[in-house]
Amino acid sequence: MKPFAYLRPASVAEAVRVSAATPGARFLGGGTNLVDLMKLGVETPGLVIDVSRLPLDRVTRTDDGGLRIGATVRNSDLAAHPDVRADHPALSQALLAGASGQLRNTATTGGNLLQRTRCPYFQDITKPCNKRDPGSGCPAREGAHRDLAVLGHSPHCVATNPSDMAVALAALDATVLLHGPEGERAVPVTDFHRLPGDNPDQDTVIRPGELITEVVLPPPPDGAVSLYRKARDRASYAFALASVAAVLAVRDGRVAHVSLAFGALAHRPWRARAAEDVLRGATADRETFARAVEAELEAARPLRDNGFKVDLARRTAFGALTELASRAAPND
Amino acid sequence: MDPTPAGRGTAAPAPADDRSTLTLHVNGTARTLTLDHRTTVLDALRQHLGLTGVKKGCDHGQCGACTVLVDGRRANSCLLLAVAHDGARVTTVEGLADGDRLHPLQAAFLERDALQCGYCTPGQICSAAGMLDEAAAGFPSHVTPPTADVPVGPAPLGADEIRERMSGNLCRCGAYPHIVRAIEDVAP
Ligand SMILES: Cc1cc2nc3c(=O)[nH]c(=O)nc-3n(C[C@H](O)[C@H](O)[C@H](O)COP(=O)(O)OP(=O)(O)OC[C@H]3O[C@@H](n4cnc5c(N)ncnc54)[C@H](O)[C@@H]3O)c2cc1C
Ligand code: SF4
Ligand code: FES
Ligand code: FES
Numbered sequence: 001m002k003p004f005a006y007l008r009p010a011s012v013a014e015a016v017r018v019s020a021a022t023p024g025a026r027f028l029g030g031g032t033n034l035v036d037l038m039k040l041g042v043e044t045p046g047l048v049i050d051v052s053r054l055p056l057d058r059v060t061r062t063d064d065g066g067l068r069i070g071a072t073v074r075n076s077d078l079a080a081h082p083d084v085r086a087d088h089p090a091l092s093q094a095l096l097a098g099a100s101g102q103l104r105n106t107a108t109t110g111g112n113l114l115q116r117t118r119c120p121y122f123q124d125i126t127k128p129c130n131k132r133d134p135g136s137g138c139p140a141r142e143g144a145h146r147d148l149a150v151l152g153h154s155p156h157c158v159a160t161n162p163s164d165m166a167v168a169l170a171a172l173d174a175t176v177l178l179h180g181p182e183g184e185r186a187v188p189v190t191d192f193h194r195l196p197g198d199n200p201d202q203d204t205v206i207r208p209g210e211l212i213t214e215v216v217l218p219p220p221p222d223g224a225v226s227l228y229r230k231a232r233d234r235a236s237y238a239f240a241l242a243s244v245a246a247v248l249a250v251r252d253g254r255v256a257h258v259s260l261a262f263g264a265l266a267h268r269p270w271r272a273r274a275a276e277d278v279l280r281g282a283t284a285d286r287e288t289f290a291r292a293v294e295a296e297l298e299a300a301r302p303l304r305d306n307g308f309k310v311d312l313a314r315r316t317a318f319g320a321l322t323e324l325a326s327r328a329a330p331n332d
Numbered sequence: 333m334d335p336t337p338a339g340r341g342t343a344a345p346a347p348a349d350d351r352s353t354l355t356l357h358v359n360g361t362a363r364t365l366t367l368d369h370r371t372t373v374l375d376a377l378r379q380h381l382g383l384t385g386v387k388k389g390c391d392h393g394q395c396g397a398c399t400v401l402v403d404g405r406r407a408n409s410c411l412l413l414a415v416a417h418d419g420a421r422v423t424t425v426e427g428l429a430d431g432d433r434l435h436p437l438q439a440a441f442l443e444r445d446a447l448q449c450g451y452c453t454p455g456q457i458c459s460a461a462g463m464l465d466e467a468a469a470g471f472p473s474h475v476t477p478p479t480a481d482v483p484v485g486p487a488p489l490g491a492d493e494i495r496e497r498m499s500g501n502l503c504r505c506g507a508y509p510h511i512v513r514a515i516e517d518v519a520p
Contacts, residue, residue: 004369006349035411048369076405079471101498106412
């Protein structure tokens, strides 16, 4: 690991000022991803700016009944928060499906959103990788890509975003608040992560020096129920092969509200707009659900070894919608 | 990754901003150290404070062997920078017993023969101690049934809950069945 200087800023303003003035500086949340990548030599910051003690560790109600989640709230505290469990079970379940008890105690909201891909070539500095070393190539395309993308990939990168939490936030229409040298801005979480295109080194639209300060959730839609389902190689403590976050409200047998997002299929949480278009206003039955999921996954372009993920995603989404429908309209 | 002086004879002397003086309250005693910023809490405990109960398995957050309690909560000490934990209370397996009286989890692990080689055991026990507190505080797990009325009381702990909540601690010897039984003995 490269030697580095360490700073614990007293305020958001100081964190942003120092970060903007120090190329190559990195913010430290829980460190469960950053420290790992520093040990691997993938990250080599000259300055680590520890934001974990900034006063961003609260979950509070917004005036409209939504929730503001501070960037340094630990994943385990967020999952256990009574308002999150009551209003947004999909978020609590997504967090609890990720990593381990120890890691969730340490990991923060901001760090979770910015965790890097688990592509094995990205993590191995002896290998080429366009994300780590732009222009060096993408060995995953022909190599080990069983766990990687089936949607939205490019010739330059086929990595997936590994976060479970981000998938739930995408389905819940969350907004990310950023503080940067040019001030504050709000970005819908569905626009926060990028597709790889020809510059996969950029995971997100975050700009140099910008700090995530909060994530804001709107109140849950009337009568909506939500859940998160994750398919993986082991029953616990494994990254997703395919996952689904879904929110559904049914009125008079018809879909009154729906949002659906896939995880582990693409470079970003995949909000399933095509499926939602089929579902909205349609009869909430199995035939509609199958058609909707199909409409979304038509766009899938699996690689040599990961075609199974499309089928896994199909079944996981169909199961999630069926389960939610039985809860949303128990008497239908 | 080993930043201790003994490990690197050829390194240029680190500039002053590469190290800091910090205090960890380890098993109830304040320990002040001047450490290279690269030093993890794990290496501080093992190499600078001689507390070798805490183990290094993977050094990447994957195995749980390095689990300790930090301010009462379990964490993988291999991924914690010591400098970022200045002022923290750290409890290792050495700090769990009350004098000669074993912690109930230590006694249960012995009673149930919940180990073979023992390498993962300190991490298992520290993790279980943190896990029991989390459940007592009502923290849910992945296998806790979701309910509309969020319960405020402690989360009940059956074998499935224990297995899920302990999944961050791997055991190469496969002592899992006895580990789960030992923890069940202590769970309320
Ligand atoms: C063994 C293992 C298994 C795992 N399994 C899963 C899993 O199944 N599912 C899952 O979702 N995740 C999993 N994870 C990943 C884990 O969730 C992330 O490591 C964690 O969420 C990162 O949060 P952190 O606070 O520790 O981030 P850090 O490591 O501190 O930071 C990560 C990145 O975010 C930046 N950053 C941190 N905070 C901010 C901020 N406020 N503003 C701007 N930038 C910031 C850092 O500079 C860094 O680039 C696993 C990790 C490990 C080690
Ligand atoms: S898939 Fe992306 S992260 Fe993986 S090797 Fe290719 S460029 Fe690198
Ligand atoms: S040594 Fe820390 S988790 Fe393996
Ligand atoms: S007892 Fe040997 S690793 Fe667990």
